[in-house]
Amino acid sequence: MRKIVECVPNFSEGRRQEVIDQIAAAIATVPGVRVLDVQSDADHNRTVVTFVGEPATVEEAAFRGIEKAAELIDMNLHRGEHPRLGATDVVPFVPIENVTMEDCVALARRLGERVGRELEIPVYLYERAATCPERQNLANVRRGEYEGIKAEIATRPEREPDFGPRRVGKAGAIAIGARPPLIAFNVYLGTADVEVAQAIARAVRHSSGGLRYVKALGLLVKGRAQVSMNLTDYRQTPVHRVIEMIRREAERYGVSVVESELIGLTPNEALVEAAEFYLQLGSFSPDQILENRLADFMQQG
Amino acid sequence: MRKIVECVPNFSEGRRQEVIDQIAAAIATVPGVRVLDVQSDADHNRTVVTFVGEPATVEEAAFRGIEKAAELIDMNLHRGEHPRLGATDVVPFVPIENVTMEDCVALARRLGERVGRELEIPVYLYERAATCPERQNLANVRRGEYEGIKAEIATRPEREPDFGPRRVGKAGAIAIGARPPLIAFNVYLGTADVEVAQAIARAVRHSSGGLRYVKALGLLVKGRAQVSMNLTDYRQTPVHRVIEMIRREAERYGVSVVESELIGLTPNEALVEAAEFYLQLGSFSPDQILENRLADFMQQG
Numbered sequence: 298m299r300k301i302v303e304c305v306p307n308f309s310e311g312r313r314q315e316v317i318d319q320i321a322a323a324i325a326t327v328p329g330v331r332v333l334d335v336q337s338d339a340d341h342n343r344t345v346v347t348f349v350g351e352p353a354t355v356e357e358a359a360f361r362g363i364e365k366a367a368e369l370i371d372m373n374l375h376r377g378e379h380p381r382l383g384a385t386d387v388v389p390f391v392p393i394e395n396v397t398m399e400d401c402v403a404l405a406r407r408l409g410e411r412v413g414r415e416l417e418i419p420v421y422l423y424e425r426a427a428t429c430p431e432r433q434n435l436a437n438v439r440r441g442e443y444e445g446i447k448a449e450i451a452t453r454p455e456r457e458p459d460f461g462p463r464r465v466g467k468a469g470a471i472a473i474g475a476r477p478p479l480i481a482f483n484v485y486l487g488t489a490d491v492e493v494a495q496a497i498a499r500a501v502r503h504s505s506g507g508l509r510y511v512k513a514l515g516l517l518v519k520g521r522a523q524v525s526m527n528l529t530d531y532r533q534t535p536v537h538r539v540i541e542m543i544r545r546e547a548e549r550y551g552v553s554v555v556e557s558e559l560i561g562l563t564p565n566e567a568l569v570e571a572a573e574f575y576l577q578l579g580s581f582s583p584d585q586i587l588e589n590r591l592a593d594f595m596q597q598g
Numbered sequence: 599m600r601k602i603v604e605c606v607p608n609f610s611e612g613r614r615q616e617v618i619d620q621i622a623a624a625i626a627t628v629p630g631v632r633v634l635d636v637q638s639d640a641d642h643n644r645t646v647v648t649f650v651g652e653p654a655t656v657e658e659a660a661f662r663g664i665e666k667a668a669e670l671i672d673m674n675l676h677r678g679e680h681p682r683l684g685a686t687d688v689v690p691f692v693p694i695e696n697v698t699m700e701d702c703v704a705l706a707r708r709l710g711e712r713v714g715r716e717l718e719i720p721v722y723l724y725e726r727a728a729t730c731p732e733r734q735n736l737a738n739v740r741r742g743e744y745e746g747i748k749a750e751i752a753t754r755p756e757r758e759p760d761f762g763p764r765r766v767g768k769a770g771a772i773a774i775g776a777r778p779p780l781i782a783f784n785v786y787l788g789t790a791d792v793e794v795a796q797a798i799a800r801a802v803r804h805s806s807g808g809l810r811y812v813k814a815l816g817l818l819v820k821g822r823a824q825v826s827m828n829l830t831d832y833r834q835t836p837v838h839r840v841i842e843m844i845r846r847e848a849e850r851y852g853v854s855v856v857e858s859e860l861i862g863l864t865p866n867e868a869l870v871e872a873a874e875f876y877l878q879l880g881s882f883s884p885d886q887i888l889e890n891r892l893a894d895f896m897q898q899g
Contacts, residue, residue, distance in 0.1 A: 333892075334891070393888075393892070537876070540876075540878075554878055556878055556879075556880035557877055558882075559882060563886055564888050565870070565887050568869065568870050568873035569873070571872070571876060572869040574876075575872060575873075575876040576858055576872055577855055577856070577857055577858045578860060579857035585860055585862070586863070586865075586866050586869070587694075587779070587864060587866065588865070591650060591695075
């Protein structure tokens with residue numbers, strides 16, 4: 298049984314293509330690792346790399362990416378809209394096939410220890426790998442961003458890293474963790490009024506009383522109000538429940554959902570669950586999906 | 599690139615398990631063929647076998663199944679609720695991976711010729727493999743069933759088979775063809791009034807003015823009204839459009855959809871399309887499904 302872990306590091310560079318290319322290339326140097334996706338955003342000045350492989354190879358590839366980013370990115374010069382802690386900002390490990398969440402937590406800790414020791418970068422373990430409840434939430438770890446952590450790391454007890462020195466260099470600090478697959482889901486509304494999107498974001502997100510595994514912001518994107526979300530555990534809070542709640546809240550403002558989008562890679566299961574809900578499938582099993590039955594067969598030959 | 603064809607023969611035996619087992623075993627004797635599913639229905643007295651493999655192996659396996667059924671089933675003794683022509687009633691080939699509809703049509707014709715010649719069973723090519731427009735519709739080929747074809751094959755010109763003799767023995771006749779993947783989809787209504795299901799079936803099915811690729815019947819199943827359907831080309835007539843039309847028609851009778859079910863194997867794409875519709879995904883691509891991106895990677899190792 299092949300074991301597959303996904304790793305989705307975020308790097309604080311979304312503009313200089315040669316830097317992005319070198320980081321992705323460093324990751325891809327590890328045999329057995331497959332880079333599935335590299336997505337850069339110039340406004341955020343940030344790049345998300347998605348790669349997969351067996352646990353040990355993914356660990357080594359993540360290390361090489363972190364090392365290369367630390368060499369090429371100076372956080373003192375970095376500007377961008379997205380909150381960030383360091384040159385490599387976050388490194389989440391995601392269990393995909395024949396791997397448990399516990400395996401990913403162990404992986405995050407091993408990598409964190411090595412990054413702290415060999416690269417002398419402070420490491421904070423977050424989400425499922427967190428060593429205290431406060432750090433389960435990435436927003437807490439990232440509070441104050443690079444500039445804040447630089448000022449406070451040596452003196453404030455709650456800023457003490459899990460690994461590495463209590464000082465921050467030009468590579469900043471890194472959050473390393475483990476989490477379920479995340480779905481980045483944006484919903485566009487039939488209005489240019491960003492306040493409607495903000496009100497709906499407050500209604501659906503966990504932090505202000507909404508659904509348990511939803512993080513949400515109201516934004517204005519290309520002249521349209523957008524509810525921008527991360528669904529952090531789609532098995533517990535499925536996509537259909539989120540969009541139905543948004544539709545109901547939007548109605549109250551006389552606004553409709555115009556369109557939605559999934560950013561990056563989405564697990565097939567999340568889409569199948571939405572189909573099950575809307576088609577009212579009573580006793581559906583993944584065994585009934587032709588491709589699932591073919592999967593074994595395809596791997597033979 | 600591996601080529602995969604699916605074959606879904608229907609045999610006129612759904613009660614004698616030893617006969618069913620022998621037919622499935624005959625199919626499975628061909629190396630490289632994988633039997634995915636065997637579903638028998640005692641009321642219909644009929645068994646549906648689903649198997650896959652490379653075109654040449656699937657062709658040989660279908661021949662062996664037909665040969666075994668002809669040996670073990672006497673149509674003069676067969677009674678069942680489902681219309682049927684012969685011991686092997688229909689043999690559709692379905693393109694799955696790296697195979698075109700034209701490949702499946704060629705396959706159907708080669709098999710038909712061999713069955714006519716070696717087994718002396720009359721063969722009618724149907725659906726995409728049909729040699730005249732009339733035979734594209736299986737219902738036309740099967741009109742009068744075994745008893746009707748037996749009486750008329752020698753004399754009526756429109757009953758002349760594509761291959762094999764103009765006489766029918768105890769194995770009856772066979773319809774062999776090619777078609778897109780079929781989805782068997784049943785919708786249960788919140789009423790025990792079968793007439794409501796029948797009226798809705800008339801509204802949605804192609805033959806009485808409804809959607810192009812829908813065949814539908816209204817039935818009473820376990821005390822509940824059911825619209826029982828075959829969706830014969832889900833790419834042209836998607837599942838969500840069918841159930842939305844049923845919901846709207848049911849409303850007119852003050853009835854709701856209580857539940858639905860998919861029978862047998864369903865292509866993943868059909869479910870993803872339903873999710874795209876209901877989640878209003880504006881620019882979704884199958885490339886965004888994690889499993890699709892992993893598929894290559896998994897096959898390497």
